[in-house]
Amino acid sequence: MHGISRKRLGFAVSITVVAAMLVVSSIASMLMTQQEASISLKQIIDNPEKYLGERFAVFLILNITLREDPHHRLIETYYLVHIKDSYGYETMFVTSSHDYSRYASCIGQRARFKLLGGRGPGLMHPPDRLITNILVSKSVDPYAREFTTIHISLADT
Numbered sequence: 784m785h786g787i788s789r790k791r792l793g794f795a796v797s798i799t800v801v802a803a804m805l806v807v808s809s810i811a812s813m814l815m816t817q818q819e820a821s822i823s824l825k826q827i828i829d830n831p832e833k834y835l836g837e838r839f840a841v842f843l844i845l846n847i848t849l850r851e852d853p854h855h856r857l858i859e860t861y862y863l864v865h866i867k868d869s870y871g872y873e874t875m876f877v878t879s880s881h882d883y884s885r886y887a888s889c890i891g892q893r894a895r896f897k898l899l900g901g902r903g904p905g906l907m908h909p910p911d912r913l914i915t916n917i918l919v920s921k922s923v924d925p926y927a928r929e930f931t932t933i934h935i936s937l938a939d940t
Contacts, residue, residue: 842866
């Protein structure tokens with residue numbers, strides 16, 4: 784009889800652990816969704832230093848337009864991805880033709896984006912290419928040439 788109670792105890796502990804993991808996962812998911820919904824594009828653009836590190840946000844992809852190349856110097860085609868947050872603020876960022884189909888498939892839909900903020904030197908690009916997927920790059924200290932840059936891309940699902 785002593786062996787049966789150990790089995791029951793083991794089963795009860797297993798059920799308790801699984802239930803606790805499900806509760807913690809559910810709470811973490813709700814908090815992440817709340818945090819994603821509360822991110823404002825205007826706040827990110829005005830104060831990028833507050834958004835260092837990695838986070839996720841949900842934005843509506845409004846449209847994708849061709850990024851003009853008036854001097855015909857670029858060796859690749861670039862597009863502007865127009866996005867809107869839940870507060871109604873709209874902005875855009877440049878993406879390459881390689882990523883066009885990923886964004887185009889989400890036009891008119893809310894999509895989950897990965898935001899990656901960091902500090903470092905200013906961004907330099909070759910004369911025949913553009914740097915893509917930059918939401919904002921703002922000078923921190925003009926004498927040190929340090930910038931806060933927020934990269935944006937569709938989150939892999």
